[in-house]
Amino acid sequence: MMVSCAPSLRLEAVDVWFAYPGAMATQALEGLNLSVQDNEFLALLGPVGCGKTTLLRIFAGFLRPTRGVVRCDGSPVDGPSPRRGYVLQESAIFPWMTVRDNVEFGLLAQGLEPGGRRAISDELIGLLGLSAFESAYPKALSAGMAKMVEVARVLATDPSILLLDEPFGALDAQTRARLQNELARLWEQRRKTVLFVTHDAEEALYLADRVVVLSPRPGRVQAHFQIKLPRPRSLETRFSPEFSALKRRIWESIG
């Protein structure tokens, strides 16, 4: 297949060093090359501390690499932008705003009038089945619901790129599976370029078109897997022999 368009996201030979006063400098990423194609769902898999979050923060525009080039749609990344929707690993839902105000925050930042904001938040809140909670404060939500509100908040401004940092990392297995299904469904409806960071091989496989495995620190690309599992993904996918075979190969690559 000819790739006609430039990759959405691109890292070239990126090194990241962190220096702390009174401690040895540590290298988080080493000579990292990574491209995410337009509308590709790429899962970045790696052990805790391998620099996954660092990599995502670089793409989000919060961190400049010590060396190397970061590009988004061909132009250098030089700060955060709502074009790249970023869901942080920690819970970052605003507890002082209702679910609706949270979802509308990015639209407010764009200066959209209340009617326009409402139309978009109505749709997203409905899509995620949170209509009953639209006027509730986050304290009334479960952790899984709160995370989905964060995803909705990012989706509201319709970014072409999504950067998701272990969004389901802190959830129980059941909730995780449910939210993975919702995310897969959402992505199949509105294709976007997604970079999804996780330490869970099964989650990476279930969601992604391609899985990139990072080495322990300093993070380098250790292996690539093209995932040709049929979409829409379902329970059948999870228990198919292809899924198991891929999972095994990923585990083998981790060593």
Next chain:
Amino acid sequence: MGAHYIDDVELLPPYRSLFEEMVFLLQSGILPSSIAASTGRILAGFLLGATVGISLGLATGRSRWAESVADPWVTFLRFTPALALLPLYVVWFGYGEASKVLLIATNVAVVTLLGAHQGVRGVPRVYLDAAAALGASPKLVFRRVLLPAAFPQIFSSLRVALGLAWVTIVVAELIDAKMPSLGYLLTLAGAYPRVPTMVIGIATIGALVLAFDLLALLVHSRATGWMKRAE
């Protein structure tokens, strides 16, 4: 020796009974007018001090430069008793209302400055990052993220400052001491000495502190309904 002095005073009522004294203070209008006068000074000093203190605290919370300029002054004033500032204020601001209000305002400003400063500093980084990633301007971040996130801490400093304002009033009203004034009422009662008046004066200030604090709590719980609370 001192015992003679003490012997002449009834340590606790009835010199006149508390009740009679209360009736007298109310009917003569001494107590109501004193409450009104002192509350007015408290509110003026509190509003002025809180406005200045919170504004400065927000600034020092956001800028290291502002912090390094303000920090020595804050520490200096924080541990300087109102009574020590009193003569200086009289010289600077005159023997009148201005000095009283400014003395209260100083104490309120120092406490609220610290509250606002720590409130802003304590806002978790994730909220600021999330807001920046969503494209929020610094102004929007300030109004919709920083301020509400720092609000609980700012508010609790306001509560402390309000109590402190009532502590300061008794000292502040030594300036240009005349009636009506709760502080001067207490000073006079001490000079006579007239124990029931002292007891009623102290109880009145205590009751007013409680009432104001209750009001503050009410506002607080309405304004921070979003917070998680222990049941």
